[in-house]
Amino acid sequence: MSSSSLHYTPNLRDIEFNLFEFLDIGRTSLGKAPFGDLDETAARQMLETFSQLCTQELAKSFDEAEHNPPKLVNGEVKLPPGIKAAMGAFYDAGMHLLEVPTHLDGLGAPPSLGWAAFELLLGSNPSLAFYTLGNLLARVIDRLGTDEQKKRFLPHCLERRWSGSMVLTEPDAGSDVGAARTKARQVDGDLWEIEGVKRFITNGESDIAENIIHMVLARPDGAAPGTKGLSLFVVPKFWVNEDGSMGEHNNVVCTKLEKKMGLKGSVTCELTFGDGKPTRGLLLGNVHDGIRQMFHIIENARMAVGLKSMAALSAGYFRALSFAKDRLQGSDLAKARDKTAPRVPILQHPDVRRMLMAQKAHAEGMRALCLFTASTQDQVELQGGHRSTAAGEADVLNDMLLPLVKGYCSEKAYELLSLSLQVHGGSGYLTDYPLEQYIRDQKIDSLYEGTTHIQALDLLMRKVARDGGATLQGLLSRIRETVEGEEGGPELKTERAALGEALGHLETMLGTLMGKLGESVYHVGFQGNRVLAAVAETVIGWLLVRHAAVAMDRMKTNPGDKAFYGGKVASARWYCHEVLPGIAHAARMVEHGNLDLMDVPEESF
Template structure:
């Protein structure tokens, strides 16, 4: 229990529940209503170097900021509440499907955190405080036209000045919130290479570059030769201004070093890891909202007879939730939405445990979190997208129409597998860096946590069968980790590299199965207590099946158990197909000549 630790001793469950109730209320009253409206009105608009964001965002931002929702996880020393990150993620889940809006405050908080972690006291006073207060905005200026995933190829230059500042020159693209009318000033952390520093990532530094220069008393000065040259026209997230930014067109863009020289990549990854966990949350949040819309529609849409009454000419048509194929889609959506949520919360819990622990426990929990970040980002966003696709399918033809937001959920979701490092890069990160971290100790620690759950429930008659299945796949994951290690020793380096993405999906699939078993175990304990309190015999299946119709708590916990059963029996087996394919060591994708990918006169 985090509240039993010194770091979080000032909090209790009542405070957490009040916070979540508040965020839920704000979402229902202010965020949901404008979601489709912003998209249909065209989103952010660019005009002669300026960007106007959707007018609805100004009001939402003010309400959420006044409620303190953007500084929940910020330390009290920096002006926040210092809540556990797990509670922050649970709160933000209500809004993260509307990432077109959330990127404005989230990018700002992320940039402020960089200054909080690496800035001088002066920089914190001048920039960080106003950014945490959401008076000034923030970005991360990383990507260039010829330096996207290959950050080391960037061309933005920093020239040292006699007063210790730097003149910045270069152009960046795909900069979220780079220009807008929400904030009084924008503070851009910009990756650049100091003149004379080595090529590649080792020569990169990071600089604080404000839109308006900031005087020593904190007031705004003159414009800083920073210009927005346009915004992207995107398939989704239309409310978010994705900007092209130009620095130093007139030779007068001043920046100041953040942290130490040539440490830009290290500093940037502080923000990147937070953002990647946020993308996993976007996957969970969007999957959840798509599922809930599909569920509501399936309960009210009447179409066709129940399959049991197909031959009865007098049978009434029924809601489509009674049709097996619709139930299949809903169970897939439900089990993935709940599993992805658990994965995000697990990553957040690891971070909280690392912050609240000491000694070896810090390394253990931070290591597990680092291992899971690429899984959470990649598997979370890919499966989140898959859930939104099924959401459209549940609506039939109406899902393809503008009457409902289902297609927008899918359009907005797609970007999450691309930004903050593509999912292919996440897979390479997992295999090349995280799997063998600390000589494999991190991976073994994660497996040990999974096995603890198996040990807890293997003797429970209600969960023994699911426990056995999950244990089989935990062992499979361990074996595949060892297999990749042996490939490295045998010089077969391309086997792990070419199969990094399937391996990550295998880890994600097995991780969700483990988390489902964990949730089912908790749910079963709750159910047994409820049955006992109601005087119901746990073996009376008829009474137990009927109980959810009259008791929402029972409905919730039984839903958790059935969700786990569905996932473990129907989805988990796909992990074995990943492992079997990997071990075939097929290299056809590397052997094929580039010219053989397509043949024809016009190709």
């Protein structure tokens, strides 16, 4: 098979299980203000229609950029035709309007439904997802812009399918955003001139849209050092006049196109602002609050990266499962000495089943984590929105879950995609199959939008520390309720016990680490990734046990779907037996952790 030919099999059934059977968004979110009037029937139909579009149309462009990559020609990036055709199909289907508020003529879908649909796009061709950023930026301008800025950008940004980019990184300021040196000089009111060079900018330049809206972090003249001195500017590729009409080129120039290991259909470039003539931008909201404003975009991007990794693993699992069903190799292991025994599909071999279940359980667990987080975002919006007092509890829970989604999913998916390839044997190493591209396209996920360790530091030093661990303890209390309750009945007693043991070891681990902080913050540096993984795996184990309880109940009323529900129970049991016991080992590693490595001389490395 070619790597693009029908490469993507979405797990629409599990998406629907999460949304409608477990999270029950038809009751909790759909049709409730501020969301639009979509009901469960319409939501299911929308997902089915979009799933077909993704598998039959968008997935065709999956490997096109491998053979015909974007090209930089006289400062403009030319995209391969298949990418442009796929995005045209996406917009023609109206999918860009799914989460757009109803007052902007969108469908006003809740985040849970929006992220579920986004998984389908990511699975079909992850590069395409980055060309939809203009839709998010329109919502950011709607929320944070001045009335004049909204009038200038919003109708046209959506109606004319403008693209967008988030512009933070500089050649000497990567993860250390506060070291940025791009300058801003005020001209008048909210009008500024921007000068500097930005690097690793996703979707910074392309010919897919007539205009690109860049959200640029820059430091106004005389502003404080560090992140607090940065402001956020709306900088269009072509200037946008007050009436929304397009003006002249705004001197935002692509000066380099990066050559990458994977994700080649997504343009990553260097942008130069204000070289030779001014580049104009508008101060977002006409307030100097850049890093907080940019986090509206960053947090969305981190969620998207976690989903991208989960979608890649899910796609890899289905490819491996299909191969394992078709590939005949060797006899049944129990009949290995019988030379007359027939060959069997490799799905019959225990080690292949082990690899497949590891992928299945983790993919379902990551999806559970992602959509549980998305449903928390539903609650934030239902209770007044980000930073509203009423939404405070849901807001801080969402903040705490995001580093788990981004950090854990991106690390674990890369590890497990190697099993997707391994099931294929030597064939998986060939470009005839999509696995090697899945791996190359996914690896970036643990690097951009904050590396895995940055996610660990964010979890422990910001999200947990800021309220003394109250939000984390609240979540762990919910897990303990499941452990001590009867959810799933006697059939899940063993799994609830395993979850309880993991929870106890996690609490010990957290207490140990907090105690060691008095000695040195380096303990967080050494153990942070391990703790992030343990928190994520405990939460995932909790969700999978609860999924299994729902599945067991549904089997009684819907026996026709017994295979799916049985698979949900099998995933939970495998995860509790194979993954959760590892948290005890992680706790011991934290307990016995030391700082010896900091004393090793640099010359000895």
